[in-house]
Amino acid sequence: MKILVIVNESPWGSSLVTTALRFVQSANQSGHKVPAVFFQNDGIYNAFDGRVSDDGMVSPSRAWQEIGREHHTRLLLCSAAFARRFMTESIGKLPEEFREAGLPQMWDIARRCDRVVSF
């Protein structure tokens, strides 16, 4: 099955991001396809990596990047949410796996998916 995943929460403000990561990893292991993860609202902050990660664990940003590379999952940052939160000048370079996309694109992907699961 094709599943679109939507992430609304920041990587440290909520542990739901970890739950979403587990969901996508399980989907991939079960032979399903997650064509895209759409980061909305404070989910935008998942694109950034911290200098420390409690307990030596992989940070959410890196875990998303791995999923993006290994499973050709597009990591899409809602452009309206991104524009409210950052100026292109004030941040260095985003990890190349993440790119901006509009809400209409999210719906267009949803249309081609069997399920939409939001966190």
Added chain:
Amino acid sequence: MKILVIVNESPWGSSLVTTALRFVQSANQSGHKVPAVFFQNDGIYNAFDGRVSDDGMVSPSRAWQEIGREHHTRLLLCSAAFARRFMTESIGKLPEEFREAGLPQMWDIARRCDRVVSF
């Protein structure tokens, strides 16, 4: 009176930041002193300014910077929270009004204040 203000929320994820800004502005107008605003948890994201701000309003980051400049209010980003969220390399320069500080410093300021108000 001296009032320490603590901000826990991100600038767009919650409208509490706007409430906190109003509180600090009123405190200054009433002749009170806010020696510092301590940004904790997702409050860290208040340091960043977006390219757009709905309705042409001043963005939270700029509003904080103004307060910092005009009232000598220190804008302190919790260093533990900051380190989990950003790497120094991945962000350009932070607005100079914001700087990192540890939680013990927050308590040390609290000790010298008459009130601690958290949002």
Added chain:
Amino acid sequence: MKGILHQLLSADPRAVKDCLSFVKPGDELLLINAGVHLLNGPNSILAAHEQPGCEFRVFALETDVKARGLQSRAEQRALRLLDDQQWLEHVCGCQQVLSWR
């Protein structure tokens, strides 16, 4: 001894419950931000406030009530609204401030 100012920053029933469990006679309760949604009652805060002999006072921030279009609710509930300057007076008039989300 002066009371505590409890700031209710959300209408989460768990925040309301936890807050009320720490309120003592002489304390004040202030509905702020999404906390003003409590004006849409029924809930335990309004119930307590509307009972004669309630031992704590309840207020709401005027600005937040207006931003959410709840002016007529506040009037019906006979709740006193505070402007931002009055808010500061209550913060300074109380012994300390607790924020519940």
Added chain:
Amino acid sequence: MKGILHQLLSADPRAVKDCLSFVKPGDELLLINAGVHLLNGPNSILAAHEQPGCEFRVFALETDVKARGLQSRAEQRALRLLDDQQWLEHVCGCQQVLSWR
């Protein structure tokens, strides 16, 4: 027709109330993340679940129950726990998935 899988991602009573107002017979409810705090009941979900003839099924994610130290609660409540693979089976087995926070 297949039912909807309702994912309860928090224990906020407002989320529980809104979720239950959309649950229809044949739907499934899955407690995820902070939603597993509902195992500490009493609340309307467990009450419904424990009533004979309940028309929807309730599950919880095993990993989240363990991460919060609520294993013995889940046993007492006789709630079926799903591992992450089973979670995926339920997502695919239902008609659509709704997340409540």
Added chain:
Amino acid sequence: MKVADIRIGLIIRSGPFQGRSARDQLDVALAAASLGFELELFFTDEGILQLLADRDAQAGGLPGGHKGWKALPGLTSVTAWAAERVLSSHVDASTKFMLEVKPASQSQMACRLADCEHCLVV
């Protein structure tokens, strides 16, 4: 399936200014409408407050923009629902909503929802 046949259900639970922007939920609806999807909106207790016409956002130092709800019916076919209980507790003679909201029973809403291709709680 043709785009015009796709029906999207949005359950609007967040009150106004849950986030700073007045547009978080509205933008999701507008984007779906811009693709020509048919919309079914379900408003809950707090969600219905988004539709109140006489909110004064600027007074609170918050951005406006919530009036965009009015634009939806011009873009696509939109039906807005709320439980009878929700409507009766919010509507009095002075209440003005920015969309026409139809009363429905819980089971009616659950069935309409199940008829949608995809649904989101926002």
Added chain:
Amino acid sequence: MKVADIRIGLIIRSGPFQGRSARDQLDVALAAASLGFELELFFTDEGILQLLADRDAQAGGLPGGHKGWKALPGLTSVTAWAAERVLSSHVDASTKFMLEVKPASQSQMACRLADCEHCLVV
């Protein structure tokens, strides 16, 4: 006022992993302890779950670190309270807490709280 005389009250409302870090509330307490402040901790319904000793964070892909609660009494004078109701609904024969928690009535807790120099809800 000498540092040793300062008493800080922390009301711990968030359950474990409200945020990703297990340490958000703990770090606030540890920092206050590191300055030698006396601590009064008040645990609510969800907050008390932070003290459960047999949580398996790693299983959920979440960072550990919550065992730090045990370190507090070594740093400063700490008293932990919870309402009798909260304790009785969470304690059975198998429950192990990482701090000793004393039962108190609501009004006792409210009075202890009022005796603190500063209080935070975390």
